[in-house]
Amino acid sequence: MNDANSHSDEIQLRALTKSFRGPEGPVRAVRGIDVTIPRGQTVALLGPNGAGKSTTIDMLLGLTHPNSGSVSLFGRSASEAIAAGMVGAMLQTGSLIQYLSIREVVTMIASMHPNSLDVDDVLKRTGLEAKANRRTQKLSGGETQRVRFALALVSNPDLLVLDEPTVSMDVEGRREFWDAMRSFAASGKTVLFATHYLEEADAYADRVVLMAHGQVVADGPPGEIKARVGARTIRATLEDAQLDDLAALPGVASADRRGEAVVLSCADSDSAIRALLEAYPQARDIEITGAALEDAFLELTAGSEE
Amino acid sequence: MTGLIYMRYELLRSLRNRRFFFLSLGFPLILFYVIASPYRHVHNYDGTGISLPLYYMVGLAAFGSMMAIVSNGSRIAAERQIGWTRQLRLTPLSTRAYFRAKVATGYMMALIALALLFAAGASLGVSMPAQRWLEMAGLMLVALLPLAALGIALGHLLNVDSLGPATGGVVSLLALLSGTWFPIGSHGFLHDLAQFLPSYWLVQASHIGLHGHAWSSMGWIVIAAWTAVLTLAVRYAFQRDTQRV
Numbered sequence: 001m002n003d004a005n006s007h008s009d010e011i012q013l014r015a016l017t018k019s020f021r022g023p024e025g026p027v028r029a030v031r032g033i034d035v036t037i038p039r040g041q042t043v044a045l046l047g048p049n050g051a052g053k054s055t056t057i058d059m060l061l062g063l064t065h066p067n068s069g070s071v072s073l074f075g076r077s078a079s080e081a082i083a084a085g086m087v088g089a090m091l092q093t094g095s096l097i098q099y100l101s102i103r104e105v106v107t108m109i110a111s112m113h114p115n116s117l118d119v120d121d122v123l124k125r126t127g128l129e130a131k132a133n134r135r136t137q138k139l140s141g142g143e144t145q146r147v148r149f150a151l152a153l154v155s156n157p158d159l160l161v162l163d164e165p166t167v168s169m170d171v172e173g174r175r176e177f178w179d180a181m182r183s184f185a186a187s188g189k190t191v192l193f194a195t196h197y198l199e200e201a202d203a204y205a206d207r208v209v210l211m212a213h214g215q216v217v218a219d220g221p222p223g224e225i226k227a228r229v230g231a232r233t234i235r236a237t238l239e240d241a242q243l244d245d246l247a248a249l250p251g252v253a254s255a256d257r258r259g260e261a262v263v264l265s266c267a268d269s270d271s272a273i274r275a276l277l278e279a280y281p282q283a284r285d286i287e288i289t290g291a292a293l294e295d296a297f298l299e300l301t302a303g304s305e306e
Numbered sequence: 307m308t309g310l311i312y313m314r315y316e317l318l319r320s321l322r323n324r325r326f327f328f329l330s331l332g333f334p335l336i337l338f339y340v341i342a343s344p345y346r347h348v349h350n351y352d353g354t355g356i357s358l359p360l361y362y363m364v365g366l367a368a369f370g371s372m373m374a375i376v377s378n379g380s381r382i383a384a385e386r387q388i389g390w391t392r393q394l395r396l397t398p399l400s401t402r403a404y405f406r407a408k409v410a411t412g413y414m415m416a417l418i419a420l421a422l423l424f425a426a427g428a429s430l431g432v433s434m435p436a437q438r439w440l441e442m443a444g445l446m447l448v449a450l451l452p453l454a455a456l457g458i459a460l461g462h463l464l465n466v467d468s469l470g471p472a473t474g475g476v477v478s479l480l481a482l483l484s485g486t487w488f489p490i491g492s493h494g495f496l497h498d499l500a501q502f503l504p505s506y507w508l509v510q511a512s513h514i515g516l517h518g519h520a521w522s523s524m525g526w527i528v529i530a531a532w533t534a535v536l537t538l539a540v541r542y543a544f545q546r547d548t549q550r551v
Binding site for chain 1: 309311312315318319322323385388389390392393395396397398399400
């Protein structure tokens with residue numbers, strides 16, 4: 001297989017960097033990203049707000065030019081791939097043009113693509129069938145997101161890019177959305193979605209690329225990433241316990257005291273809470289919280305700050 | 307030709323936007339009736355031998371069509387603000403097809419503005435041979451070409467908040483300098499300056515209705531030059547305009 005052929009079956013981001021002028025000097029939004037995605041993979045770009053996810057996606061789509069590095073979509077430049085109708089995207093910021101019905105705006109976008117899907121079929125898949133004649137200016141936030149997803153789907157792209165797609169969707173809407181995304185991905189398509197919800201990345205991606213401070217800090221299967229950043233914390237009011245004893249409980253990684261309360265960082269919070277209550281039945285005001293993703297990222301990236 | 311379905315929906319969208327429709331087209335129409343209907347029987351306005359309704363009909367037709375076509379930019383700015391233009395960039399729709407649709411919507415609004423003003427004029431007794439109506443309208447549509455490009459360029463350069471005042475200001479200034487509101491004379495500094503404005507030749511085209519004279523070659527050159535320059539401006543504005551707004 002020659003070089004050109006091998007590139008034509010994957011997406012390559014090579015040494016991408018991008019800085020913006022900010023109010024307090026230049027902001028290095030992306031500081032060198034290298035990712036290769038084989039055709040057919042569903043990849044989550046996971047990271048807290050400000051990690052550089054949207055900027056990376058803008059560069060992937062050719063909407064922003066990188067300061068250095070290169071993008072190749074199936075062996076083509078972003079603009080060539082877009083001109084060939086190979087890309088569908090649901091950007092983070094974006095609303096719909098007014099004075100058209102849902103069906104009309106989906107039909108309009110479908111007409112621009114060479115291999116578009118059947119409009120009625122897409123409306124059905126995105127749960128918009130019953131509302132197809134409603135005007136776009138009369139939709140709720142969640143409905144607008146569905147239509148924007150329909151616009152990305154109807155183009156029947158080889159690469160589907162979704163930037164924080166479930167923002168402003170309710171629980172039911174999210175479930176339906178991911179079901180539709182999965183059935184699309186199952187037809188051999190490549191999907192890249194950005195999210196700051198660990199659960200979404202874990203549940204719907206084949207692979208998670210973890211970003212923080214404009215860099216990739218971890219890249220692997222969801223289970224592996226979840227183990228690294230998914231720690232939970234148990235907090236309880238407990239005056240008379242030694243921190244060393246608490247840290248030795250099963251499932252507990254470290255223990256800390258904050259006044260009358262103790263805070264246990266847990267690798268396995270289920271085991272830890274059982275052991276805690278058995279050893280210290282007087283513990284009260286117990287809270288178990290998932291570690292905020294931001295905290296986990298700070299920990300992961302603490303060494304990489306210059 | 308690609309993008310025909312896109313163009314069709316763009317035209318439909320403009321027609322359905324009632325508020326914009328009435329505000330941009332209704333204003334010159336109301337102004338015309340307010341000014342001209344009390345004086346509908348003045349047949350020799352200011353000693354010119356021209357009836358007052360005819361004089362204001364052509365003036366407001368030039369102003370109204372210019373306003374309608376430049377206002378196209380405000381809808382473009384709104385589409386940019388909501389991220390729709392970025393969405394379109396991710397489709398195979400060509401830049402050319404995109405601009406064709408935008409020019410078409412601008413021209414549709416300008417045509418409606420002209421038709422309404424001409425009908426209003428006729429309702430107050432303005433009459434002229436059919437050929438003259440057509441010559442006047444046809445040449446005005448040619449003169450609107452650089453102004454269509456101006457509207458699109460403004461739409462891609464400015465944001466929604468600044469576009470309203472900018473459009474109103476630019477159009478009013480052009481209208482004033484080009485003799486829409488009052489004659490600028492046939493010599494002097496103002497006249498010499500005005501000759502280099504596209505809007506001056508729009509007003510001259512509308513004056514076919516007054517005396518039947520079409521453009522000198524200067525008119526064709528000025529319109530062609532502005533069209534070329536503003537088309538380049540549009541291209542520049544569109545190319546640099548890929549950021550999230």
